[in-house]
Amino acid sequence: MSQVSNPTSAGPSGRFSRRGILGGGVTVLAAGALSACKSSTSSAEAGSGSGGAQKGKKVIFVVHEKNSFFPPVQKGFEAYGKAMGWQTQFTGPATFDQSTVVNMMQNAVNAKPDGLILTRIDDTSYDGVIKAAQAAGIPVILSNVASADYEKLGVGFVGQDxxxxxxxxxxxxxxxxxxxxxxxxxxxxxxxxxxxxxxxxxxxxxxxxxxxxxxxxxxxxxxxxxxxxxxxxxxxxxxxxxxxxxxxxxxxxxxxxxxxxxxxxxxxxxxxxxxxxxxxxxxxxxxxxxxxxxxxxxxxxQNPWAQGWVAAALLAQQIDPGYPSFTYDTGAEVVDSSNIAAVSAREAKVA
CATH class of the missing domain: 3.40.50.2300 (Response regulator)
Incomplete structure (x- = not known):
């Protein structure tokens, strides 16, 4: 997964950099974010987002292990879902076990959600689930880990290069x-x-x-x-x-x-x-x-908040109006003694 040379446009692989997206290169995602922000305004008064055509949609996010990395991912996902008026579920085993993960992902497909976000930590084990979801008409996007050849599955990915x-x-x-x-x-x-x-x-x-x-x-x-x-x-x-x-x-x-x-x-x-x-x-x-x-x-x-929030935004555009997703690189931020105070203050908001 490499960065595109022109960060404001997609290459043949459909990849975008964070800089391109945040710089205004992707109108669809910006529109989705604007829709979410408008929903957020009403949710402050009504207690739930309006979400327009997506209000009440059921979206499930299944990870391979709910370890200490994932709370910001979950909060980013749930924040976007609330703004859209989704019914959200974030799930995964407490400790990694391959068969348990596959079963939980298949159960998510069987629940017939309107959208699905998954982690794919190897090249083959989860492809059957992804294809089953697609066959059932369920939009899928990968987050956190995608593994080699994920592009062949026709899905986007939000995560680190x-x-x-x-x-x-x-x-x-x-x-x-x-x-x-x-x-x-x-x-x-x-x-x-x-x-x-x-x-x-x-x-x-x-x-x-x-x-x-x-x-x-x-x-x-x-x-x-x-x-x-x-x-x-x-x-x-x-x-x-x-x-x-x-x-x-x-x-x-x-x-x-x-x-x-x-x-x-x-x-x-x-x-x-x-x-x-x-x-x-x-x-x-x-x-x-x-x-x-x-x-x-x-x-x-690696910006875990984006791995929840941006993944949800990209899935939203697949659900309605039906735009395909792409790859979003969440970066490699160096944190050390020079910036630890600022980073700690930021991360405390999503821990």
Whole structure:
């Protein structure tokens, strides 16, 4: 998923950048937003949005795991839905399980909603559900993760361009390692799930950045993957196990999601903060707190609010008047000590 060269128009793939959309390049989405804002005005008085022709429409959003990343996504989705007068449902398993996710998505299709938003974290497992929805005349858009060849399904996607975002993350971890004067060592690439295409692509980008840095600077950094899961106790145990095997080899921990918060918890408990660089992705409360107290050096944001609000807006234009969706890149925002106060204040509004 690459950015288009002209951000105010779509290329053959139908992709748009955030800058193009926000700059006025997409009249349809702007019109949808205006409609939502008008509905919002009436909802302040009546307690529900008018939504025009879409009032009362049922829209379901199913994610692969309702972990700590998703509350802003849910709030963005529900805010747009309220403005349109939709009946909204945001659902997903508490912890990831492939068969459970597929069943929940199929149940959503069986409920015959007017629109459906899904996460697609691998290349094949969810395609049957997507095709079943389309066969039933249910508009579908993907959010957060789309995976390879999603375009062939005829659906749009709202989310990050993962490999370039991984490159950005790799550049950040190397910048903070350089402050320690190191020229070699392992950069441990953390992952909360195996096989999640977003995490794999971010990891690929981190490795690309490290390789490029080594060539440019004559350094000898290596990379290795570590699956830690989403449970903090289990993650801390795996992090401690890797570090204990060879403490001096670790130059930095580069998460592909919010693994850096687990590294911070562990490092603080062991008085190891500052012995290595630590960063990752997402803007969960523990991650932002870690940047504030110095146990995390950076994180890469991906505008979760947009993954709810913009996905809903694009779905709305599919529902009525029937415009197709496209791809919207939610970006790779670098958050560190220089902007943590402003970002924390913003994220507190949608946590």
């Amino acid at each position: 993962f490999v370039p975002a991984g490159v950005t993350a790799g550049e950040q971890i190397l910048k903070h390692i350089a402050k320690q004067g190191r020229r070699s060592g392992a950069i441990v690439i953390g992952k909360i799930q195996a096989g999640n295409s977003a995490l794999e692509q971010r990891g690929k980008g981190i490795k690309q950045a490290v390789s490029d840095y080594n060539r440019a600077h004559g350094t000898k950094f290596t990379t290795e993957d570590l699956i830690v899961g989403t449970d903090e106790a289990g993650a801390v145990s795996k992090i401690d196990g890797r570090y204990s095997r060879d403490p001096h080899s670790v130059a930095g921990w580069a998460g592909t999601a919010f693994e850096c918060q687990f590294v911070a918890t562990w490092a603080k408990s062991k008085n190891l903060v500052g012995k290595f660089a630590n960063g990752g992705f997402d803007m969960t409360s523990p991650v932002l707190a870690g940047i504030k107290d110095g146990s995390i050096d950076y994180t890469i944001g």
